[in-house]
Amino acid sequence: MDGTTEVLTALLIMFAAAKALGYVMERLNxxxxxxxxxxxxxxxxxxxxxxxASEFIDILAELAVIVLLFRVGxxxxxxxxxxxxxxxxxxxxxxxxxxxxAGAGLVAWGINGDLPVALFMGAAMVATSVGIxxxxxxxxxxxxxxxxxxxxxxxxIDDVLGLLVLAMVASIAVSGExxxxxxxxxxxxxxxxxxxxxxxxxxxxxxxxxxxxxxxxGPATLFVALLVxxxxxxxxxxxxxxxxxxxxxxxxxxxxGDRQPALEKQVDSxxxxxxxxxxxxxxxxVELTAFTSRETLGLTVLVLxxxxxxxxxxxxxVAFRSGWLSSTLIGVGMMxxxxxGIIVALMGLSLGIIxxxxxxxxxxxxxxxxxxxxPILKVVLSRLMAKEAQHSGGPTxxxxxxxxx
Amino acid sequence: MDGTTEVLTALLIMFAAAKALGYVMERLNxxxxxxxxxxxxxxxxxxxxxxxASEFIDILAELAVIVLLFRVGxxxxxxxxxxxxxxxxxxxxxxxxxxxxAGAGLVAWGINGDLPVALFMGAAMVATSVGIxxxxxxxxxxxxxxxxxxxxxxxxIDDVLGLLVLAMVASIAVSGExxxxxxxxxxxxxxxxxxxxxxxxxxxxxxxxxxxxxxxxGPATLFVALLVxxxxxxxxxxxxxxxxxxxxxxxxxxxxGDRQPALEKQVDSxxxxxxxxxxxxxxxxVELTAFTSRETLGLTVLVLxxxxxxxxxxxxxVAFRSGWLSSTLIGVGMMxxxxxGIIVALMGLSLGIIxxxxxxxxxxxxxxxxxxxxPILKVVLSRLMAKEAQHSGGPTxxxxxxxxx
Numbered sequence: 001m002d003g004t005t006e007v008l009t010a011l012l013i014m015f016a017a018a019k020a021l022g023y024v025m026e027r028l029n030x031x032x033x034x035x036x037x038x039x040x041x042x043x044x045x046x047x048x049x050x051x052x053a054s055e056f057i058d059i060l061a062e063l064a065v066i067v068l069l070f071r072v073g074x075x076x077x078x079x080x081x082x083x084x085x086x087x088x089x090x091x092x093x094x095x096x097x098x099x100x101x102a103g104a105g106l107v108a109w110g111i112n113g114d115l116p117v118a119l120f121m122g123a124a125m126v127a128t129s130v131g132i133x134x135x136x137x138x139x140x141x142x143x144x145x146x147x148x149x150x151x152x153x154x155x156x157i158d159d160v161l162g163l164l165v166l167a168m169v170a171s172i173a174v175s176g177e178x179x180x181x182x183x184x185x186x187x188x189x190x191x192x193x194x195x196x197x198x199x200x201x202x203x204x205x206x207x208x209x210x211x212x213x214x215x216x217x218g219p220a221t222l223f224v225a226l227l228v229x230x231x232x233x234x235x236x237x238x239x240x241x242x243x244x245x246x247x248x249x250x251x252x253x254x255x256x257g258d259r260q261p262a263l264e265k266q267v268d269s270x271x272x273x274x275x276x277x278x279x280x281x282x283x284x285x286v287e288l289t290a291f292t293s294r295e296t297l298g299l300t301v302l303v304l305x306x307x308x309x310x311x312x313x314x315x316x317x318v319a320f321r322s323g324w325l326s327s328t329l330i331g332v333g334m335m336x337x338x339x340x341g342i343i344v345a346l347m348g349l350s351l352g353i354i355x356x357x358x359x360x361x362x363x364x365x366x367x368x369x370x371x372x373x374x375p376i377l378k379v380v381l382s383r384l385m386a387k388e389a390q391h392s393g394g395p396t397x398x399x400x401x402x403x404x405x
Numbered sequence: 406m407d408g409t410t411e412v413l414t415a416l417l418i419m420f421a422a423a424k425a426l427g428y429v430m431e432r433l434n435x436x437x438x439x440x441x442x443x444x445x446x447x448x449x450x451x452x453x454x455x456x457x458a459s460e461f462i463d464i465l466a467e468l469a470v471i472v473l474l475f476r477v478g479x480x481x482x483x484x485x486x487x488x489x490x491x492x493x494x495x496x497x498x499x500x501x502x503x504x505x506x507a508g509a510g511l512v513a514w515g516i517n518g519d520l521p522v523a524l525f526m527g528a529a530m531v532a533t534s535v536g537i538x539x540x541x542x543x544x545x546x547x548x549x550x551x552x553x554x555x556x557x558x559x560x561x562i563d564d565v566l567g568l569l570v571l572a573m574v575a576s577i578a579v580s581g582e583x584x585x586x587x588x589x590x591x592x593x594x595x596x597x598x599x600x601x602x603x604x605x606x607x608x609x610x611x612x613x614x615x616x617x618x619x620x621x622x623g624p625a626t627l628f629v630a631l632l633v634x635x636x637x638x639x640x641x642x643x644x645x646x647x648x649x650x651x652x653x654x655x656x657x658x659x660x661x662g663d664r665q666p667a668l669e670k671q672v673d674s675x676x677x678x679x680x681x682x683x684x685x686x687x688x689x690x691v692e693l694t695a696f697t698s699r700e701t702l703g704l705t706v707l708v709l710x711x712x713x714x715x716x717x718x719x720x721x722x723v724a725f726r727s728g729w730l731s732s733t734l735i736g737v738g739m740m741x742x743x744x745x746g747i748i749v750a751l752m753g754l755s756l757g758i759i760x761x762x763x764x765x766x767x768x769x770x771x772x773x774x775x776x777x778x779x780p781i782l783k784v785v786l787s788r789l790m791a792k793e794a795q796h797s798g799g800p801t802x803x804x805x806x807x808x809x810x
Contacts, residue, residue, distance in 0.1 A: 004467045008639040008648060011468075015635055019628050059461050062409045063416075222677050223424050230420055234413040243413060269674035272627050 010051045011277070017043050018276035033338060034371050036276050037363075040283015047288070057281055064278035065343060066247040067271045070229045073251015074264050087319060088153030095154060095314035095334050096161045099125035102306040107358075111299070116173035117358065120348040123169045124362045125307055127162030128155040129338025129370065142381060147326050150319070151333035158334065164190055166242060166344050173353045189239045194249065197232065201253040209256050222266045225254050244343065282342050282363070285349070293357075300361045307365050308372070311335045325384040332380055335373040341366040415456050416682070422448050423681035438743060439776050441681050442768070445688015462686055469683035470748060471652040472676045475634040478656015479669050492724060493558030500559060500719035500739050501566045504530035507711040512763075516704070521578035522763065525753040528574045529767045530712055532567030533560040534743025534775065547786060552731050555724070556738035563739065569595055571647060571749050578758045594644045599654065602637065606658040614661050627671045630659050649748065687747050687768070690754070698762075705766045712770050713777070716740045730789040737785055740778040746771040 021035030021042075043050040051057075104122030107113035113121070133155050142148050168187065205228070212220050229250040236246030256263055315331020322330070345362035348354035354362075426440030426447075448455040456462075509527030512518035518526070547553050573592065610633065617625050634655045641651025661668055720736020727735070750767035753759035759767075 004464055004648065005639065005642040007464050008468075008471075008635065008642075012632075012635040012639045016632055019632070056461055056464050059409055059412050060465075063413075066413075222674060226678055227417075227421055227424065230413065230417040234410065234417045237410040237413075243409065266670075266674035266677075268624075269627060269671035270678050272624050272671075273631055273675050 007054065007056050010054070010057065013043055013050050014040070014057075014277055014280040018280045022276070029374065033279055034367060036279035037283040037342075037367055040280035040285075041288065042283075043280070044284030046284075051280075051284055053284065057277065060274070061278040061281040062243065064271070064274035064276075065244055066229065066233045067267065068275050068278065069244045070225075070233075070247040070251040071264070071267050071271050073248040074225075074254060074260070074267060075251075084149045084153035088150050089157060090318040091150060091154035091314055091330060091334065092157035092161060094318050095128065095158055095311055095331075096126050096165065098310035098314055099307060100165065102310050103303070106302065106306065110302075116169075116353050117348075119169040119172060120344065120354050121303075121358065121362070123162070123166045124341045124344040124348070125303075125310070125337075125365075126158070126165055127337060127340035127344070128158040128311070128334045129336045129340055133333050133336060133373075147322070147329045147333070147384075150330055154330070154334060162340055162344075164245075166245075166347070170242070170347060170351065173348075173351060193236065193239055197249045197253055201228075201232075201249075202255070205253050205255065209259075212256075212259075221256065221259055221263055225250075225263055225267065228254055242343075242347070282346065285346065285359070285363075288360075296357050296361060299357075300364045303361055303365045304368055307337065307369055308335055325380060325387065329377070329380045329384060332373060332376050335376070336370040337366040338370050341369075412459065412461050415459070415462065418448055418455050419445070419462075419682055419685040423685045427681070434779065438684055439772055441684035442688040442747075442772055445685035445690075447688075448685070449689030451689075456685075456689055458689070462682065465679070466683040466686040467648065469676070469679035469681075470649055471634065471638045472672065473680050473683065474649045475630075475638075475652040475656040476669070476672050476676050478653040479630075479659060479665070479672060480656075489554045489558035493555050494562055495723040496555060496559035496719055496735060496739065497562035497566060499723050500533065500563055500716055500736075501531045501570065503715035503719055504712060505570065507715050508708070511707065511711060515707075521574075521758045522753075524574040524577060525749065525759050526708075526763065526767070528567070528571045529746045529749040529753070530708075530715070530742075530770075531563070531570055532742060532745035532749070533563040533716070533739045534741045534745055552727070552734045552738070552789075555735055559735070559739060567745055567749075569650075571650075571752070575647070575752060575756065578753070578756060598641065598644055602654045602658055606633075606637075606654075607660070610658050610660065614664075617661075617664075626661065626664055626668055630655075630668055630672065633659055647752070687751065690751065690764070690768075701762050701766060704762075705769045708766055708770045709773055712742065712774055713740055730785060730792065734782070734785045734789060737778060737781050740781075741775040742771040743775050746774075 017039035018036040021039040022032035023035070025035035025038075026032050042048060045052070100122035102122075103125035104118040107118035107121040108115065133151055168190075205224075208224055212224065229247055232246035232250040233243040234246070236249075237243050254263070311334040312328065312331035314334065315327045315329070319327040319330050342363055345354065345359050345366075349356070349359045422444035423441040426444040427437035428440070430440035430443075431437050447453055450457070505527035507527075508530035509523040512523035512526040513520065573595075610629075613629055617629065634652055637651035637655040638648040639651070641654075642648050659668070716739040717733065717736035719739065720732045720734070724732040724735050747768055750759065750764050750771075754761070754764045
């Protein structure tokens with residue numbers, strides 16, 4: 001019983017601290033996730049030392065991030081993404097290539113790091129956090145804008161690309177050298193997995209969905225959804241992909257039409273309970289002492305600037321026809337790295353490829369891009385809406401600045 | 406990553422097997438929980454050996470049963486219980502005393518067991534599973550009957566009494582002898598904990614509830630509920646009570662009026678995901694080889710008969726004025742031991758007080774009372790309703806036999 005009591009006490013402290021600082025951040029118009037990570041830094045060994053690392057918490061955190069990426073996958077509708085089309089795809093691809101080159105190049109030529117380290121740094125720069133971007137746009141009641149749908153579409157493709165980049169990078173890094181046959185196998189396995197999941201999994205899910213008792217989104221629907229989540233999360237690592245990639249694709253293929261919103265609410269309750277443990281556990285792994293050296297601090301600033309510029313540049317390069325403000329909006333919307341960059345860094349750390357310093361740099365970059373993006377997004381969006389209101393002559397555009405609720 | 410992948414695979418197998426056999430049991434008009442335990446027996450070391458014991462699964466199971474008893478506590482309304490009044494209290498007390506004496510007496514004088522073993526056996530015979538009883542009555546659309554409310558009220562008081570009995574028994578058993586001062590301290594601590602939780606916790610919760618944003622049962626409400634759950638679960642063991650006792654009281658004091666049903670749905674989603682892991686893990690701990698000895702088999706039959714007779718006798722003794730069928734209905738409604746008896750046995754096993762044989766006997770008793778009670782309940786209830794329909798001359802009573810939905 002004592003081990004359980006210790007774990008319960010740790011869970012209590014983590015949960016309370018995460019929600020308290022998350023609430024404070026929301027009050028300051030910042031994403032709650034920032035507060036949850038900061039809570040981990042504060043209660044972790046770096047500051048108060050209230051919570052120690054434990055195997056149970058590590059696995060629970062992994063289970064939590066599986067639920068999180070499953071939830072993100074659930075919200076994404078493949079058809080809506082297809083409609084935004086080529087623009088989103090272009091923003092996504094350029095928004096992956098530029099940060100990857102910047103991150104990998106900085107490590108390879110800037111600080112003379114090894115190739116695996118460079119690749120991990122590139123991969124950690126790549127992804128966009130769908131959750132944070134979507135939440136900011138939704139809070140401002142601007143989810144139906146063309147720019148918003150482009151950002152969401154691109155962010156989703158970014159996530160997939162980022163996770164694929166991660167899978168390839170991890171495979172290269174673990175084998176210790178660039179093995180082109182391994183890379184081919186990884187790409188082949190990835191493509192086969194994605195194709196099998198989308199081509200076989202979606203029709204299978206649709207067929208199961210038709211057989212489910214309809215009147216209510218009861219336990220049966222949630223059970224099928226969670227079974228697919230656990231199934232693909234356990235399957236993905238067997239072919240070299242991360243468990244979270246499996247969870248994300250599980251979310252993608254679970255599409256239940258009019259029962260989807262109710263299912264999303266059910267999964268929300270689970271993620272509301274579990275996900276804070278992931279972000280707090282992320283925070284507990286940050287070593288603040290890493291930032292006392294001037295070198296690390298300088299590197300953080302450099303990485304941060306590159307992370308921000310490359311995403312905005314992707315918006316400008318691909319969406320220049322939409323105009324200066326619209327393309328800036330799209331670029332800024334792709335800026336927050338949120339949990340995905342940290343997941344990559346954590347994987348690099350646990351594989352022993354990147355060190356504590358670089359891990360802390362990536363976490364700082366992820367936290368700061370996540371904190372900085374929402375306010376910039378707000379300013380650019382407000383200007384754009386004011387300009388639109390001027391052109392149409394009415395005050396309706398200004399009213400739209402107000403939050404939806 | 407390998408450890409996590411192993412755990413994910415184990416979770417997948419446990420979840421799929423639990424839900425599949427739970428579904429089969431529901432199809433056979435039996436409680437799903439029976440299927441979940443059987444799933445554990447089948448995938449556990451006793452039969453297929455697909456899932457091995459692990460620290461992560463043990464703690465996850467403990468967290469699951471905390472969520473389960475929190476959920477039961479949420480559903481219980483103290484005021485409704487007070488209204489059913491003395492009858493429920495009488496049924497509860499006699500329904501605790503008779504099985505305890507029967508179980509403890511059987512071990513102490515029947516098989517010459519030690520006092521701690523006798524006390525644990527008595528405690529394991531005591532409790533009624535609120536969830537199973539409530540679900541059967543609800544499935545038959547008969548929750549509003551006087552007998553149903555008496556059963557529910559008594560089952561809830563039974564749960565509290567059973568958990569208190571368990572706390573005392575565990576304290577006696579761990580200290581190795583009957584220490585009357587320790588018993589006094591345990592009773593004092595229990596009374597103080599219950600009084601503090603009910604007298605301070607409820608008004609505090611009511612005050613917090615008034616401050617919560619009202620329009621919707623959003624994350625804030627769920628957060629407060631889960632925080633109280635984790636808080637009291639972590640606190641209870643510090644004063645010698647089981648974590649699940651804390652979780653149950655947490656559920657009791659969280660009363661949010663019109664927001665309660667929405668909160669219960671949110672907690673349902675969490676328990677839908679986690680709770681199967683508890684029952685499967687319970688099943689994996691059953692050693693079927695224990696039943697190969699004729700002695701154990703005979704003991705199981707004896708314990709089972711005593712467990713059933715003592716609960717029905719409690720109904721007859723206390724509710725005799727309600728008539729033969731009504732008092733039998735109440736007694737049979739108290740019969741299913743469900744998870745609570747198994748929790749007691751598991752605690753006794755993990756404390757090294759009861760052995761594998763006796764543990765298996767208690768699990769068999771719990772499973773069989775849980776399987777046997779619903780059909781008997783149905784027969785008695787149908788007869789009672791047919792009799793009522795005869796007296797009133799109308800067919801309305803018969804119609805009520807149909808399920809609510």
